[in-house]
Amino acid sequence: MYNQDANKGQKTLLGKSGEPVMPLSDVCLSFGCGDDGVSVSEQQQLCAIRDKGRDDYQDKMKELGIDYILSPAYVSVAPKQERVKYWGYTNLWNILDFPNVVFPTGLTCDSGLDAPDKDYKPRNDVEKYEYGLYDDASEFKGAPISLQLTGRRWFDEEVVKASQVIHEIITA
Structure with a gap:
C-alpha cells in the first residue's frame, strides 16, 4: 500500500532534494511491490482491504468503548x-489513517534488568534481524523507552492531549 505507484511519488520528491537516497530509505522503498507497482485493479483491491480494516477497527473500538490504544512503539528500547x-x-x-503519537516515557533501559533473552527463537528473518539489534544490553544503557497512543479517526487533537496526560503521569 505504501508503494503501489512503483515509488514514483516518493522518488520524485526525493529526487527534488538533490540528495542521495539513504540506505534505510532504499529498504523502505523495496517493501511490498517495490518499484514494480500494482495495476489499477490491484490498487482498488488494496484500498478495499484498507477501508475494511479501518471500518473494523473503528467499529470494534466503538463497540468496546475504547477511545485510545496504548502500545509499544518498537520491539525494544530506542534502537541503534x-x-x-x-x-x-x-x-x-x-x-x-488513525491519529497516533509516539512519545518518550521518561523510562530508560537498565542493562542489568533488560538483558536480551538468549532463549528467544525468532519466527522469521525480520524478527531475527530486529531482535539481533539488541544483542548487548550494555550498549543500550540509558536508551529511552517510548510508547505510542492511537485514537479514533478524526480525533487528532484529543490524541495529542491524551498522550501529554499519559506522559505527565508516567514521569511524575
Missing part, C-alpha cells in the same frame, strides 16, 4: 541509529 528495518508497530496506524 540507521539500523531499523521494521516499522510494523507504527505503520498500521498510518495505513488506517
